Each structure stands twice: as C-alpha cells, then as structure tokens.
Amino acid sequence: MAAANGIERSINVLLIEDDPDDALLLSHLMAKSDWPAFRFVMECAQTLEEGLKILAQGKTEVVLLDLALPDSHGLETPRRVHAAFPDVPVVVLTGLRDEGLGLEAVLQGAQDYQVKGSIDAHAFKRTISYAVERHRMSRRFRGLLESLADAVLVIDEGDVVRYRNSAAQKLFGGTSAALLDQKVPFKLSKDPVAELTLGERFIQMRVSEIEWSRKPARLAVLRDMTDLRKVEQLKAEVKEQRRMDKLKDELMGAVSHEMRNPLTIIKAVAVDQREGMAGVMNERQKEMATLQFRNILRLQQILDHILDLARLESGRADIRPRRFEPAQLVKDSVTGARLMAAKSGVKIDVELGADLPALHADPALFSQTLGNLLDNALRFAKSKISVRAKVHSAARAGTSGKSRSAVAPSPAMVEFRVIDDGPGIPKTRQAEIFTKFVQIDRRPRVDGYKGTGLGLAICKESVERQGGQIWVEGEEGHGASFHFTLPRYEGASKRGGDDEG
Numbered sequence: 433m434a435a436a437n438g439i440e441r442s443i444n445v446l447l448i449e450d451d452p453d454d455a456l457l458l459s460h461l462m463a464k465s466d467w468p469a470f471r472f473v474m475e476c477a478q479t480l481e482e483g484l485k486i487l488a489q490g491k492t493e494v495v496l497l498d499l500a501l502p503d504s505h506g507l508e509t510p511r512r513v514h515a516a517f518p519d520v521p522v523v524v525l526t527g528l529r530d531e532g533l534g535l536e537a538v539l540q541g542a543q544d545y546q547v548k549g550s551i552d553a554h555a556f557k558r559t560i561s562y563a564v565e566r567h568r569m570s571r572r573f574r575g576l577l578e579s580l581a582d583a584v585l586v587i588d589e590g591d592v593v594r595y596r597n598s599a600a601q602k603l604f605g606g607t608s609a610a611l612l613d614q615k616v617p618f619k620l621s622k623d624p625v626a627e628l629t630l631g632e633r634f635i636q637m638r639v640s641e642i643e644w645s646r647k648p649a650r651l652a653v654l655r656d657m658t659d660l661r662k663v664e665q666l667k668a669e670v671k672e673q674r675r676m677d678k679l680k681d682e683l684m685g686a687v688s689h690e691m692r693n694p695l696t697i698i699k700a701v702a703v704d705q706r707e708g709m710a711g712v713m714n715e716r717q718k719e720m721a722t723l724q725f726r727n728i729l730r731l732q733q734i735l736d737h738i739l740d741l742a743r744l745e746s747g748r749a750d751i752r753p754r755r756f757e758p759a760q761l762v763k764d765s766v767t768g769a770r771l772m773a774a775k776s777g778v779k780i781d782v783e784l785g786a787d788l789p790a791l792h793a794d795p796a797l798f799s800q801t802l803g804n805l806l807d808n809a810l811r812f813a814k815s816k817i818s819v820r821a822k823v824h825s826a827a828r829a830g831t832s833g834k835s836r837s838a839v840a841p842s843p844a845m846v847e848f849r850v851i852d853d854g855p856g857i858p859k860t861r862q863a864e865i866f867t868k869f870v871q872i873d874r875r876p877r878v879d880g881y882k883g884t885g886l887g888l889a890i891c892k893e894s895v896e897r898q899g900g901q902i903w904v905e906g907e908e909g910h911g912a913s914f915h916f917t918l919p920r921y922e923g924a925s926k927r928g929g930d931d932e933g
Contacts, residue, residue: 443564446492447476448483449525450501454548458496461553470561480504480512487517494543494564495522499533510537521567523560539646543567583654586644591616594644603630603656620650633658691735699728734886740800741868741886744893751897755921756795758821758846759784765799766819769806778813780806784821790921791846797894798918801902804887805850805914812854812912820849823920845900845917853911862904866892891916 445462449455455476462472475492477483480501486492499509510522524545526534534545543563546556574595577584583600585593593611596604604611611617618628620639628635634657642651702725704710706718713721743749762784770780791798802819809817823846857865857872864870868889895902895916902916 442471442473443561444473444491444493445475445496445560446483446486446494447474447496448478448480448501449476449496449498450478451498454498454525458551458556461551461556464553470557472557472560478502480509484513484516487513487520492517492520494560494567495520496525496546496560497522497542498525499530499537500527506533507537507540510542511540514541519567519571521563523563541645580653583656585611585616585652585654586642587616587620587650587652588644589648591620594649600654603633603635603654616652620652627657634661695728695732695735699725699732702728738886741890741893744890744897749894749897751794751797753793753898753919754795755790755792756798757788758791758798758848759788761795761799762802762819762821762848765802765806768803769810769817772810773813773817776810776813778810778815778817780817780819782819784819785823787823788821789823789846791918792921793898793900793918797898801891801894801916802848802850804891805916808887808914809850809852809854809912813852814854816853818849818851820851822847822849844919844922846920847915847917849913849915851911851913856906856908856910857904857912858908865904866902 447455447458449458455478459474459476462474475486477486478501480503483495483497487495495513497510497513499506501509504512510524513520513522521543522537522541524534524537524542525548526545527548531545531547534542534547538545543566544559546559577595577597580597581599583603584595584597585600586595588594593614593616596611600611604617618630621628621637624639626637626639628637636655636657638653638655640651642649702721705713705721706725740749762782766780766782773780806817806819861872865872866888869885870889871885892902895918899919900917902914904912904914906912
C-alpha cells in the first residue's frame, strides 16, 4: 500500500447524487483525515447525464452512484455507467429500504454498495479504496487473460458466455462481440481435461470452477492442438516410413545374400559353356551364351550394389582407412572406363597435378566411388569426360548434394571431380540424385544397360562414412560435375590406421 513508505495516494471520486444534503454529508465524510493512506478528491454531479460528461474527461477513478436520480432510476443507472465506462468501478448508494437493490447491483457488476444514513466514515473510505484496488486487480487479471495465446471463456451456470479473450474471438471467428452473452458453441465436458473438434481443428479444453461477478461460473481454457497433432502425426509417419525402409533394406540384403551362391554356380556353368567344355557350339549358340553371361554379370552387379548399400547404411561395412597414394588408383579406374568409352567415341582425360597428397581412406571404397562416377558419366557424356583433383586451403562446411555456394573446401580434404559434357541435371533435381533407385532421364549405355539407380547412393554412403562429402554441380544443358572429398593423410600421430604396403 502507498502508506507503507509514508506517501499519500490521491483517489479521484465522482459523486452522482441529486440530494444536496446527502452530497454535503458524503463530502464531509470524505474530507476527514482518519484514513491516512489516501486523500480523496471529490467532484459532484446531480444527474446521470452530468456525471457521464465528467467521466468522459478520463480523470475519475471511482463513482459513488445514487440509484434514484432525476434522469435515471434503479439498476438501469449502474448498467448505463458500466456500459459507457466499463473500466471505472462503481459503488452504489441506496436508501435504508433499498439494501436488496444494492446487493443486486453488486451481482450485476458494481464493486460494492453503501446504505445512506448508516455510513461510517472509516468503513466508507475503506470501501472506496478497496473498490479501486479490486478493480485495478481485475483489470490486470483481464489484461493477463488477453495476453494469453490460449482461448479463454467464462461460462455461467446457464452455459452462456460471459467473457471471452481475443484468442477466443480469433479461434471462433466473428466480430468483437461474438460469443458474448450467447450459448457456448460446443458441449461442455464434465471432465477437467477434454478434447473437442471445431471444424478441422483439434482443441484441448481444460475446465475449472470459478466465481465470476460473485456468481458460480466455469473457466474454459482452449488450446489449439492442430499443428502439434499434425507434427505428431508426421513424426509417426516418418517413424513408420523408416521402419518400413529398414525392413525393406534388410529384406533386400537377405535376398541378395541368398541369391549369391546359386548365381555363382550359374556363372561358373556359363563360363564352362563359353569355353566349350559342354561341347562345340555353333555361332547362334555362342551369341546366346555371350548374352547369357553378360546378363549374369549384370545381375551380379545389381546384387553387389544392393549388398554394398545395405552394409553401408547399416554401419556393418568393413571400412579400413589407411594411407595410400590415389594417383595410381585413379589411373586404374580410368583405364577400365576407357575400354567402354571407346565404343561410344568418348575421350577421358585426367589431370591430377604433381603435388596430389596421400589420402587416409579405404582404397577399395575410393576405387568403387570413382568407378561408379565414371560409369555414371559414360551414360551421359557426348564426347568428353574429365577427371580432376584439387587440394583446398579454405574450410569446407555443408551437406552432400548441395551446390558449390553451399559447400566450402577444408584444408584436411582432397577434392576429386568427374565432369561430363552431357545434358546436365536440372537444379531442382540435383538434391535427389544421390537417393537410391532414383534415375533422372537416364539413357542406356552403349551395351544397352541402364543401371540400377544405386551407384550414386553407394557413393554418398561410402564418402560420408569416411568423413567426406559428395555433391553435384552444373546446369541443365551444360553437363554435370560430380565432386567428392576424402581426408588427406596427416601422419600417424594425427590419424590411426596402417600405412600403405
């Protein structure tokens, strides 16, 4: 309170009273100094119209209101004041025979009432000061309700809405007066926490018993759970999708593994046939045997890809990083690719640089990655494929599959590039190029084989599990440039693993 530190607080009081004697008596009571915490500044009006004009000036903190005025009578008087100035508390003044009327006025929103003729000065001032403080606390409480993101409704015993905050107005729509003094637009649950549906929205509702305007009521707090429900549903769908992907991968791996043994036998038989161990074949039989053998090799490649990817994705791949010189492995991979390139008139050139450092990675996976990228380039190149290597001096951070602007090189990495002059890849589809089974406008190789859509996915898993990154650059119609990085060898003191040889 203000008196705690000796500071007197002023309260501006408006008395609306047409009886001069009553007005004089009340003014005299207010002037007494037996309530040191407050100083009451009184202003008087004899009619409701005059009082409303004074209230419009915005200085009044509390109204003392007679219920029998020349221009207004009974409970209609405080109702008119409250309708025009809802933020100003009202203390009703009644006669000795009208005490019940004063009580009814309080039930309808007045802060308190006093019976003229039996007013004690000290109690009267306390009533006024408490009315001001209660009203101030009520405003703070309503301000708090208005600031809530949750919708709040106060519902009386007849299921009529007596209060709603702005969040409730937004939730239910309509004008500023929507919901007020209307039946609640949903069925109230007897449970303290319940769920309801409003159109396509999911609402959680908490109901508690309160007192509102001195009458029993219920406070309903409604929280829109629609977005959270969608997130939970999406998380469940993602979890289920991951479970199905895992089952699919496990099934693919198991089936591929089980097919390997019979395929090895079929391959051995096909080799024997080609070599004439089952008898001399005519030209037609030789063509059929060659076709059979080629497709056996393709099937074996598919199974190898499936098993390789399954092992990499599950973390069961036997990755053995060690120091090795990449130059010779690059030349070996390019030599093999040139045999296929010659059939389509494509040239492959290599430029590694004399200072290409040693790598700390798995040499077998390095050769597989480079081989897959060369194989991919051969399906698209018109006349030329280039293989490049580069050592960077700036930090690299980014995600595989992103463009150059999103990826920066690392001093601990060596970057390799396989560039073709084919039709390129649309930027809108570059992010998905490393997804398994994705084939973007793929055309058959010279031998008619279109591939499995697993090669680039294997490259991504292999490179990332060795601490590198892989991405693609280029624009549609201007070729494609595939990049991947692997750690350079920094010495046994910094990295574990065996040296080459």
